[in-house]
Every structure is written in C-alpha cells, then in structure tokens.
Amino acid sequence: MAPVPISPIKVGHIDDVQELRKHRPTVIPERFVRDITERPVTACFTRDVPVIDFSELMKGEKEISRLGDACEKWGFFQVVNHGIDLDLLERIEKVGMEFFMLPLDEKRKYAMAPGTVQGYGQAFVFSEEQKLDWCNMFALGLEPRFIRNPKLWPKRPDHFSETVEAYSAEIRKLCENLLKYIAMSLGLKGSVFEEMLESAVQAVRMNYYPPCPRPDLVLGLSPHSDGSAITILQQGKGSSVGLQIFKDDKWVPVLPLPNALVINIGDTLEVLTNGRYKSVEHRAVTHRTKDRLSIVTFYAPSYEVELGPMPELVDEDNPCRYKRYNHGEYNKHYLANKLEGKKRLEFAKIQSNSSD
Numbered sequence: 001m002a003p004v005p006i007s008p009i010k011v012g013h014i015d016d017v018q019e020l021r022k023h024r025p026t027v028i029p030e031r032f033v034r035d036i037t038e039r040p041v042t043a044c045f046t047r048d049v050p051v052i053d054f055s056e057l058m059k060g061e062k063e064i065s066r067l068g069d070a071c072e073k074w075g076f077f078q079v080v081n082h083g084i085d086l087d088l089l090e091r092i093e094k095v096g097m098e099f100f101m102l103p104l105d106e107k108r109k110y111a112m113a114p115g116t117v118q119g120y121g122q123a124f125v126f127s128e129e130q131k132l133d134w135c136n137m138f139a140l141g142l143e144p145r146f147i148r149n150p151k152l153w154p155k156r157p158d159h160f161s162e163t164v165e166a167y168s169a170e171i172r173k174l175c176e177n178l179l180k181y182i183a184m185s186l187g188l189k190g191s192v193f194e195e196m197l198e199s200a201v202q203a204v205r206m207n208y209y210p211p212c213p214r215p216d217l218v219l220g221l222s223p224h225s226d227g228s229a230i231t232i233l234q235q236g237k238g239s240s241v242g243l244q245i246f247k248d249d250k251w252v253p254v255l256p257l258p259n260a261l262v263i264n265i266g267d268t269l270e271v272l273t274n275g276r277y278k279s280v281e282h283r284a285v286t287h288r289t290k291d292r293l294s295i296v297t298f299y300a301p302s303y304e305v306e307l308g309p310m311p312e313l314v315d316e317d318n319p320c321r322y323k324r325y326n327h328g329e330y331n332k333h334y335l336a337n338k339l340e341g342k343k344r345l346e347f348a349k350i351q352s353n354s355s356d
Contacts, residue, residue: 009114012128055081068185075280098157100208139205175299198302212286220284224339228266228298236293246281274309303328
C-alpha cells in the first residue's frame with residue numbers, strides 16, 4: 001500500500017485516543033484541537049443521500065439511470081439489497097470492535113510505521129506539528145497478495161483473519177458489479193472499468209472513534225477525497241452519526257440505513273470520466289458520549305496501469321481536464337501527503353483547467 005520512507009519521518013508523540021479516553025477523559029491534547037476554521041459546527045445541512053437498490057440494478061435501465069444521477073450529482077450513495085450476507089456484516093463488525101478493545105500493548109504489536117498506512121495507529125502523519133485525528137485506525141493490504149504484510153495480521157481476536165478474508169471477497173465482488181453498472185450508466189460497456197483497472201488493488205481500514213469530551217474542537221478524520229476508483233464504507237450498527245460529505249459548500253451528515261453500505265466515487269473514477277463523476281470531500285466528526293466504528297474498503301487500479309480520461313468522454317464541449325499518469329506514481333503521491341481536501345488530485349489535473 002505505502003512505499004517505505006526513504007528517510008525517517010519524525011511524527012512526534014501521538015496519544016492513543018482510546019487511552020486518553022480511559023485515563024484522562026476530560027483532556028484534549030493541543031495536537032487534536034483544530035483551528036477555528038476547521039472545527040465542526042453543530043448544525044449541519046441535512047439532505048438525504050441517494051439510496052440505490054442493487055437488486056433493481058440487475059433488472060434494467062431505470063435504477064441504472066438513478067445510479068448515474070447519484071454519481072454525477074452527489075458522488076456518494078447508499079446501496080441496499082447488495083446481496084452480502086448480513087451475518088457476515090455483523091461478524092466483521094464484531095471482530096473489528098474486539099480488536100480495538102484489546103490492550104494497547106497487544107495492538108502495538110501491529111503498529112503502523114511512520115509514513116506507511118498498514119497496521120495500527122494514525123495514518124497520513126508526516127510532522128511533529130501536524131494536527132491529529134480523534135481516531136484509531138487498523139489497516140491491511142489485501143489484493144494483490146504481494147501488498148500484504150503478514151506480520152500485521154493479528155492473532156487476536158479469534159477468527160479475525162478468516163472473517164476479513166470472507167468479508168473482503170464479498171466486497172470485491174460488489175465493487176466489480178458496481179463498476180459494471182456505473183460504466184453502463186455512462187453508456188459504456190459494462191466491463192470497461194474492470195479491464196482498465198487490471199489486477200485491482202484492494203485494502204481495508206477499520207476506524208474507531210471513541211467518545212470525545214469536546215467534539216466541537218476536534219475531527220474524527222480530516223477532510224479528504226479517496227484515491228481509489230470506488231470506496232465502500234460499512235457504518236457500525238448503533239454507532240453515532242459521524243460521516244459527513246461536502247456538498248453545495250455545506251457539510252451534510254450521512255445517516256446510516258440498516259444493513260446498507262455507503263459508496264463513494266474516488267479520484268481515479270473522476271479522472272477516467274473526465275470529471276463527469278467527481279470524487280467528493282468527506283470527513284468524520286465525533287460524539288460526546290457515543291463511540292463509532294467504520295470499516296472501509298478501497299478498490300483501486302493496479303500500480304502498473306496508465307490512466308487518463310476515457311476518449312469517449314472527451315469532446316469539444318468537455319475538453320480533457322486530466323493528464324495521463326501511472327497509478328503507482330499517483331499512489332505514492334497520495335500516500336506521501338497528509339489528508340487535505342482534494343488537494344492531492346492536483347497531481348492529475350491539466351493546469352490550464354485546474355479551476356474546473
């Protein structure tokens with residue numbers, strides 16, 4: 001997933017937020033306190049994120065048209081009737097939560113090295129002054145197999161690895177099928193994206209957000225867009241409402257639907273569609289008394305793939321907005337910078353159109 005840093009990265013002291021909550025429940029260290037302009041506001045602009053019925057996609061054009069509308073106008077949607085066994089969704093949440101509840105010394109056996117994104121800790125931290133997120137993460141590379149780091153696969157809790165394997169296989173099928181229908185919504189052949197991505201890279205990240213005594217001062221996860229083609233998010237049952245997307249210059253909360261999965265367009269699909277389907281800036285906020293678990297799957301191109309806007313989506317009215325690039329180079333660029341809105345997509349933009 002992440003390149004090994006060429007030189008040591010000094011990240012300074014990073015408090016484990018679960019330990020803070022346990023031993024100093026009223027304290028928020030300065031590194032977690034956001035500048036005033038970054039702090040979440042209590043009142044958010046409430047709108048219903050589109051809901052797509054996966055079982056209807058298989059029946060024909062009506063739901064595919066609704067899918068295209070959701071991709072073009074929102075870049076985010078929830079999918080229901082996705083076909084993944086609900087028992088498997090419960091089991092992945094169970095082992096995820098059990099991992100985060102392990103003693104700190106046990107979790108640190110799988111510590112995330114500075115400048116990398118696999119293991120336990122905080123990703124995308126590159127300096128001693130950088131503001132931190134009120135979140136603990138545990139991330140694993142899945143496919144292709146060579147991106148895996150076996151030393152980071154935990155022995156506890158029981159059944160963790162086999163549950164992740166089973167869950168990830170089902171999520172991969174869903175990603176493939178969603179990309180097929182997204183292609184069809186653009187009037188393209190269903191297999192076009194899968195053929196472009198080649199041996200798609202897949203990774204999973206579990207995020208745990210403990211309650212925070214001052215949720216108005218911190219962020220659970222900094223605003224960003226994803227570098228993937230698509231991302232699938234499972235919001236834990238009974239968790240607080242934490243995911244927010246930036247739409248029409250306002251932060252909109254994504255209210256969890258029972259047994260639904262949240263899908264968002266990544267930077268890769270924005271480039272391939274020449275900006276017709278855009279990736280969307282999103283963030284996570286915290287809650288004063290409730291914790292939150294989310295399980296995120298990133299589905300991205302092979303590192304060897306050369307990407308650029310599809311010729312079918314470029315014409316006089318829609319000139320080429322992005323350059324061609326190697327996805328492996330973009331991935332290194334993405335993982336070597338802190339989370340900062342959609343700034344990392346500037347890598348792919350043709351500068352004369354950078355205001356688009």
